[in-house]
Amino acid sequence: MAEPLFDRIALVGIGLIGSSLARVIRREGLAKHVAISSRSETTLKRAESLALGDSFHADARDAVRDADLVIVSVPVGASGAVAAELAPALKPGAILTDVGSTKASVIAQMAPHVPAGVHFIPGHPIAGTEHSGPDAGFAELFENRWCILTPLPGSDPEAVEKLAAFWRRAGSNIDTMDPQHHDKVLAIVSHLPHIIAYNIVGTADDLEAVTKSEVIKYSASGFRDFTRLAASDPTMWRDVCLHNKDAILEMLARFSEDLAFLQRAIRWGEGDKLFEMFTRTRAVRRSIIEAGQEIDAPDFGRHVAAHPEK
């Protein structure tokens, strides 16, 4: 095993992302000591009984004291309060990062609290599942996924490189971009898909003419795909919607405009327009599979996963 990258890593928040980090840090030997803190007593106890770290702290300040790397993994709406709380305990020279799905808002909330001499480098691993909490994490979560860093003007290149090295050891590829661009990209690749998924599941749940039991029984014809994203953590997604409002509203407007075009083509029986659009979208999936970002098996490999012995 290679040298530990850090003496002490503090994980503030130990849900899906935090606990996946804890597991990969252990597996790869990335720290001599992992200090874990959570606002929720239940979550902290669970993390302790899963032995996710070396020390467990109800007070985030006790976790981050003496830490060389502090990773905040909380819903983006809580970033400001968490930064305010732990800032006074940060060690000079420490790297402070986060994993939030929005970046401009997190920077606006956290940066004002960061003491001089601490390297604040916002980040966002593009990885997750629909499950949440310390039990949901797994060490392979970041493997072959991208991690986007959005360093601030004047960020120390050495600290950025050290954080990038950490994510690479966790299995990720690294990109850097400015926070505004990140928020626009994520609005289309992540935020809009989740909102649309929540919405369609809500629409189906509200029907009178089709029963809930029918929706469930026949869901394998398409609907069930959407229920996965729509089963994601409500607190996280409420916060994303509130904290990336402008980019999300822009993408929603484009989506609705395109949908109106499609709807009109259906109403007027314009088969050629439908065919053209349904053909063009096929290529996008092929590119995603070729880029190694999707499994090359029909139906997300559900059949393989359901019968692993075959």
Add this chain to the structure above:
Amino acid sequence: MAEPLFDRIALVGIGLIGSSLARVIRREGLAKHVAISSRSETTLKRAESLALGDSFHADARDAVRDADLVIVSVPVGASGAVAAELAPALKPGAILTDVGSTKASVIAQMAPHVPAGVHFIPGHPIAGTEHSGPDAGFAELFENRWCILTPLPGSDPEAVEKLAAFWRRAGSNIDTMDPQHHDKVLAIVSHLPHIIAYNIVGTADDLEAVTKSEVIKYSASGFRDFTRLAASDPTMWRDVCLHNKDAILEMLARFSEDLAFLQRAIRWGEGDKLFEMFTRTRAVRRSIIEAGQEIDAPDFGRHVAAHPEK
């Protein structure tokens, strides 16, 4: 192996559904002879080299002659022409069925051509993947899925039961309902999800501020889920849109109305409304998993399918 249910089954159309039927008929010994026909010479040749049946016919009439069960598996827009073509060759007492995703339109197209003495019983197996063609089929496709039959007034109950027995032997559960209700149910559980998926992939593909390579790299954050449905057969889905217009337009209107509500909540920062909606939709997925219609593993079991050895 149990007795064959039929002496001769004719499969008219040998794409994903037809070729899955061919495979399960073989595995379960459901017929003494399987006759296959396809309009496409390439497809028919491929079916022959895959040895999917016992005889192969460019002319559908040669396949259906003497058949006890004829299963038409073609895009719904082609149902009328296919019925007109093969009707004169149908044997008295034969069962004629289809697998189309819309039922009222298929009945309107096919029924007028069906000779007296032939049992026309429309059907729809709720099963599929995003792949198409004779290579895409597999015998387990119908396992634990529902097959909906929409018998016509005056259908012979014995013939309906025989067709139901066939689908049960292929692994499916059977429901019967009237065609109009089928079309409404499928509009929400299948047609709307596909249209929405095609639409969001189209929207992303059209952006100027976010590059295609960014959409692909970061697609694991939600977007890639939609690309699966959006990679489905364009001909099939064009026809579905054209042939279930009213129900689809109704569901689209409801969806857009709900989306406007969500959009407004985002614009005005109404976190409680967002949280309430994002919470309610979680339960739907749980029910689908409990009903055995979805895999009980995070991320559709992608991780398991990608590493079956673990």
